[in-house]
Amino acid sequence: MYELILANFSMHVALDAAETEPIKTKLQHKTIKKSTILLDICRHICFVNKGCLRIFNTDKDGEEHNILFCPENWWAVDIASFSGQTPAFYTIAALEDTEVFYLSYNVLEQLYIEIPKLERFFRIMIQNGFNLYQNRITSNLSKSAEERYMLFQKQYPKLEQRIAQKQIASYLGITPVFLSMIRKRNS
Template sequence: MKEKLHFKTISKNEILLKAGDYCKSIYFVNKGCLRIYQNHQNGEETNILFCPENWWSCDIISFSTGSTASYSIDALENGEVIYIEHHDLENLYIEIPKLERFFRILFQNGFALYQNRLTLALSMSAELRYSLFQKQYPMLMNRISQKHIASYLGITAVFLSIIKKRHVSS
């Protein structure tokens, strides 16, 4: 398995996957933080997920089906990733059946995370989303820009600033 893993040092803002390309690799964040995001026609971006140390990152639909990626992935910090290419992972599933179980559970947990994220976005106030963000990503609060956090929460950076002031004073 070790022969199939690749190590890469990444620079802040380095793009690992661009929407429209094919997601051929799944990345494990060894150091730093990646983000999965979507570009909109008006030039704005929506952050879908942050992937700090010990998280996995890929456009799962593209990776699994071979279709083009809907999301982009880039580095929010300098860091290091370990990655494996799709065809190598498929071969390892055959050679190491327990590895297939590991990734099935990983993908199930990722799907649950996306479902929870969707529920939050559709049904909870911005203040509650911010509180939950603080709990889910406490290590990122001072590492990534407010612009990225606001995008993830679906609010403006100005409104995020107001929410943060309320949290500090309460």
């Protein structure tokens, strides 16, 4: 049950059995039904064990803009809301039935004290996430829609077969019709 999340931790820190046991006892687990929205204030940081979440913002006209997809082995959080326990700017929703492990802010803060390696893990994860966001912004400003689509395929292999075309188009900042045209040119 914990294999994937423990493997994810081991990408950046080596946890021994005395460290993994308290983590396993504090991790909560649930299945989220497709289309369920998860937050108003981001009270948990979620690890996707199975399925896919999306992080998006809704503009003043009600248009949704996908910022990030979180398939298996990814973490999902509105970091500003989680860190400050303030109202969320982003929304997190399930694109398919999704199984997650999650930790509340207070539990994670306590784990940082008990297992200092976790603080290192999440620091590295946040640094990597910040790098991902910077690259995404640069890509959106400097690359063509076709180049962004190719980057999407590289970053999210096989996800394209699992989620709706309108979700991918929203992520790329284009219409579903334009995405269809790009797909036809690349097939």
